Amino acid sequence: MKQPLLGQKILEWRKAKGLTQEELVERCNINVRTIQRIEAGEVTPRSYTVKAILEVLEVNPNDLQYFxxxxxxxxxxxxxxxxxxxxxxxxxxxxxxxxxxxxxxxxxxxxxxxxxxxxxxxxxxxxxxxxxxxxxxxxxxxxxxxxxxxxxxxxxxxxxxxxxxxxxxxxxxxxxxxxxxxxxxxxxxxxxxxxxxxxxxxxxxxxxxxxxxxxxxxxxxxxxxxxxxxxxxxxxxxxxxxxxxxxxxxxxxxxxxxxxxxxxxxxxxxxxxxx
Structure with missing residues (x-):
């Protein structure tokens, strides 16, 4: 998936869960700046980073593939x-x-x-x-x-x-x-x-x-x-x-x-x- 689209979906899923960026950072053990750049579409996260974020947001990886x-x-x-x-x-x-x-x-x-x-x-x-x-x-x-x-x-x-x-x-x-x-x-x-x-x-x-x-x-x-x-x-x-x-x-x-x-x-x- 193109990075801006991935960042957009992560942002939507995070807001749907009612989490702030800081709360997501605490649960994923990821730098807050990294989350900000991912959601802004500035960087392409590694696969394990995406997996960690999806687990916290309780998103099925198949949903990402369907998108x-x-x-x-x-x-x-x-x-x-x-x-x-x-x-x-x-x-x-x-x-x-x-x-x-x-x-x-x-x-x-x-x-x-x-x-x-x-x-x-x-x-x-x-x-x-x-x-x-x-x-x-x-x-x-x-x-x-x-x-x-x-x-x-x-x-x-x-x-x-x-x-x-x-x-x-x-x-x-x-x-x-x-x-x-x-x-x-x-x-x-x-x-x-x-x-x-x-x-x-x-x-x-x-x-x-x-x-x-x-x-x-x-x-x-x-x-x-x-x-x-x-x-x-x-x-x-x-x-x-x-x-x-x-x-x-x-x-x-x-x-x-x-x-x-x-x-x-x-x-x-x-x-x-x-x-």
Whole structure:
């Protein structure tokens, strides 16, 4: 346990017993200055000193361990809340840029525009911005997978990040070189569809405990994945993907609100998730 927290608890337990520092010193055979510094969080006491103090205060050592675990759980919950808030914001920016990116990609595919160096730099910057934002956005679902102990959500989030990175890099290289060096649109659509189906499945699995939002997100993700896998409906699948990502952003916001320190009711039991 961090020293300021330990000192704080010793101070609380001493006052609960109705003891002054001097009375505690007499019973523990410890220097009064030592007690003062421990309670002030200025020093880290030796284990036998802590044991002596706990015996006098009639505190079970397990209570000290539970307090430490409780503080660690609070810290983990705060970290998750920060991640969700950050990913929610980046998700909104990502979605806006992704829509612009999709429109440009469709135009490039249908119109076969002539090569332009100036546009190439803008196109590359847009693609890389989308990739970075997508990584931050999807990283939140990896974090949720950790919190919910959902291996499928963690694995599919990682696969989505890797696959999206490969696709975006392929798009950039394709524009500059003019050759599709990796997969082609059909193979890309099939792989993306499969990953999105698995990603959606993880939300449907969680919906048993988490409720309607997860059912909606899972259903939209499943519709998106199946559309990509049919290849024929890959273009409409882009519309489904946009709606799906909007639902993911809403889900992140809801989970952020539930984990926010300002919310007295948390969506997670700290013992269930972190201990």
């Amino acid at each position: 430490q675990l409780e503080k660690e759980a609070n810290s983990e919950l705060n970290n998750l809340s920060s991640w969700l808030r950050f990913s929610f914001i980046t998700g909104i920016i990502y979605l806006i840029l992704a829509i612009i990116e999709s429109v440009i990609d469709v135009q490039l595919y249908l119109e076969k525009s002539e090569f332009s160096v100036g546009f190439g730099y803008v196109y590359t910057f847009l693609k890389m911005s989308v990739l970075v934002l997508f990584l931050f956005f999807t990283g939140a679902f990896y974090k949720l997978g950790q919190a919910f102990s959902n291996l499928l959500l963690k694995v599919t989030a990682i696969f989505l990040m890797i696959l999206t990175g490969a696709i975006i890099l392929e798009d950039i290289v394709t524009y500059w070189i003019g050759i599709d060096i990796v997969s082609g649109l059909i193979l890309r659509s099939l792989i993306l569809g499969l990953v999105y189906v698995l990603f959606a499945t993880s939300f449907l699995y969680l919906s048993k405990e988490k409720g309607t939002t997860y059912i909606i997100v899972g259903a939209l993700g499943m519709l998106t994945g199946v559309s990509f896998m049919t290849v024929v409906f890959a273009i409409p699948g882009l519309i489904f993907l946009t709606v799906f990502e909007v639902s993911l952003i809403i889900l992140l916001y809801q989970e952020y609100r539930k984990t926010s320190p300002d919310n007295p009711k948390t969506f997670l039991s700290q013992e269930q998730v972190f201990l």
